[in-house]
Amino acid sequence: MTFDNVWVLAEAPEAKPTSFTYELLTKARQMGSTVEAVTWGADVDAYAADLGRFGATRVRSAGDLGDALPGVPVAAAMAAAIQGGDRPDAILFPQSYDGRDIAGRLSARLDLGVLTNLVDLSDDGTSEHAIFGGSTIVRARFTGDPPYLFLVRPKSFAALEGGGASPEVVALPVPDTGPLNAAVIKQRHVEARSGPKLDEAPVVVAGGRGLGEASNFELIEELARLLRGAPGASRAIVDAGWVPYAYQVGQTGKTVKPTVYIACGISGATQHMVGMKGAKHIIAINKDREAPIFSIADLGVVGDVHRVLPRLIEALKSRS
Amino acid sequence: MNVVVCVKQIPDPANPGRLDPEAKTLVRQGKLILDDSDAYGVEMALQLVDAAGGGEVTLVSMAPHNEVSGLRTALAMGASKALLVSDDQLQGADALTTAKVLAAAIRRTDPDLVLAATESTDGYTGTTPVQVAELLGLPSVTFAKRIECDGSTVRVERQTEAGFDEVECPLPAVVTVTAGVVEPRYPSFKGIMAAKSKSVEQLTVADLGLDGSLRVGQEVTDVAAAQERQAGEIVQDEGNAHDRIIQLLDRLKVI
Structure with missing residues (x-):
């Protein structure tokens, strides 16, 4: 051919x-x-x-x-x-x-x-x-x-x-x-986000249902900022309305291939994995030892994101 | 207001079956279930018909071996009836062939609105609904995260790369919905009982007048397991796991 x-x-x-x-x-x-x-x-x-x-x-x-x-x-x-x-x-x-x-x-x-x-x-x-x-x-x-x-x-x-x-x-x-x-666009809405673009950032820090509630997404944003990366999200928390759709990584969201992908409280549904498994290095933090995300992570931390993330953020701040 | 919902019955994603490299197909076991992503369209249709003060929600589906278990779930949620196209010659049908079959079945009804998921959970080609729209000569709006209807016009918030667009479209039209559009109800016991006696009209390719007009111009040449990423080290957090993360980020020169 x-x-x-x-x-x-x-x-x-x-x-x-x-x-x-x-x-x-x-x-x-x-x-x-x-x-x-x-x-x-x-x-x-x-x-x-x-x-x-x-x-x-x-x-x-x-x-x-x-x-x-x-x-x-x-x-x-x-x-x-x-x-x-x-x-x-x-x-x-x-x-x-x-x-x-x-x-x-x-x-x-x-x-x-x-x-x-x-x-x-x-x-x-x-x-x-x-x-x-x-x-x-x-x-x-x-x-x-x-x-x-x-x-x-x-x-x-x-x-x-x-x-x-x-x-x-x-x-x-x-x-x-x-x-x-016959379909007509009446108005276009741009959902602003700061920092590097999700699908171009060398570091992506993504949050999922394991964050517990919407306000905890601030931890994801802060960690992303400290690493000069972009915050991302699983479909579950986008559908729940915690963050805009523009943050979604996965089959129906963005496909990302950063140097480092940090998955926080994300179990790793196939829908999500297809959008991020091309990352060079994957770090996963999840309470559930059996979460599928650990099967593709270079470093898996079995632990509570509410404990690990604040300590990680503090440690990074003290380095700079 | 009458709404058609295209639904797909798929193998349970938790148990998707195994590959048969000889036959280049997936060997599927067990009953088919209603694709999760279709529950949103069914729910949206029920709410729109309610808001319009009456009408019917009709399911249209294509599946092998007259499989109805997934349709019963949607009927139990409250859909009125279903059309099911089942035919041996549809085995291995591609997206366009599927669209031709669905469009022909939809033509037998007279819908004000056709809803579908943005993509199925098993095949996720994501083109079938617009192909249906083109074949029916209807306008379409894809990726709806919010839908309102006033009888002659549908207003949709459509996801975009940058955010979302407000789109208006006269009816009849085809709209695809995302999982964010509504929260699907669980079928009630009463709904489950009622679903058993609801009509599922079984149709063949010949019934639809499509005999001889379906040809698939593509073939699967190979099905194989992908080269898997290897799991790395897994550590239990004892209060200092963040140090391990920092060491790795350091080594990768990210910090």
Whole structure:
């Protein structure tokens, strides 16, 4: 299987491509001889050169979508281009909120299958998927005709520069989709957080149900601050409303690969493990000796987070 | 107001079965259960129908061997009835095939709203609901953490990378819900008893008029255990475990 032309769905909120986008462009460059980026927004010209630095030779822009959710218009625009004869061999999508919407819509629109949750893709087109929290690997491949749609998990590939001149920006016209595109964004809310970004921080300190109550999350934030890291959370305490969703590490939250991950009062549901088992080093603190998190921890402390964390924080403060 | 909830019956995640590397499949044992992540959609649907002052919650599901035990759980929570598509030719169905089957079953009802989980707990492809929406020609809003409905419009707080968006969408529509959207009720004894006599309509691919139109363009080539991380040292905290953590952080040059 050789891929000649590979498209990458390039997300660029606030006119800046995500690191996820660069990971996919890097992979696409290794797979195919031509890499094109598909994107949208009012400021595509402002970041097209960034996409070029990572290998895109052409940028297809669906333009300013206004208050529409991207799923329907971007998928419809891609489908129209493909039906018009611009057929890529493969399309790499980020397994993100909008990436999943666009890939799903495009798949149904063109009657093409989609392989999801990829963690690797080999030269012969065989994809690799981690299931059961990463304990099991499934390999799969497409058997029909391209284009092949791949939804990739974040941090599956390194982001390395290696492109040429600024790519040409061409319009990707959005056809009329009628009632399909009736959902409208009325207001956008940004939940502010300080310090390094969760998915880029070298140290992540994450808290779970074992913290006992919402106010104890302050311990997580303080430890993260002392280690110049980012605080994170398990799904249980996000669902309980203790911290905003932006803190969530796991299958439906962020995937992190820090140098050190410190799991505090987190038992280690598969849902959570799939988002953090790529960390270089894992430290776990949990009362329950049988908690699954200990099976992947380099250092496991069987103990009460309410005792261990304050002492750890005091000891770190006295060092500085 | 009539709401369809797409639900999946899955092997108990606590006992997911074992791998058969020869057949490249999972050998599943025991009864299927209602996917935990679907309980939120069922609960949301029941509350929306209540708030609207009447209507029905219909479950739509696809499962092998006419499996109904998971559906009974959702019926016991209060759903009115269920459509179950079961057919040997659906073995190994991919997300798009599943979506075609669910969409065809949903077409037999006339819902104002279709709810689904953002992703299943066992397969988590997370694309099936939008594929259903596209096939039905409906708008969709994914990742809802809050839903309100006034009969003609659904208002959703949709999770985003940065926080959340307030999204408005006319009905009918497809909405996927996260685990944060509502707290699911436990089935009552009365509900469990009532569920036994509720209708579960069994359908085949032929019943749905899909014979000959389903083809799966992908295959599993290999199923294997991942290279596991090794567990490291485990210490019991005797009042000084924080020293061990500091030593490790020091060695890793984090501090």
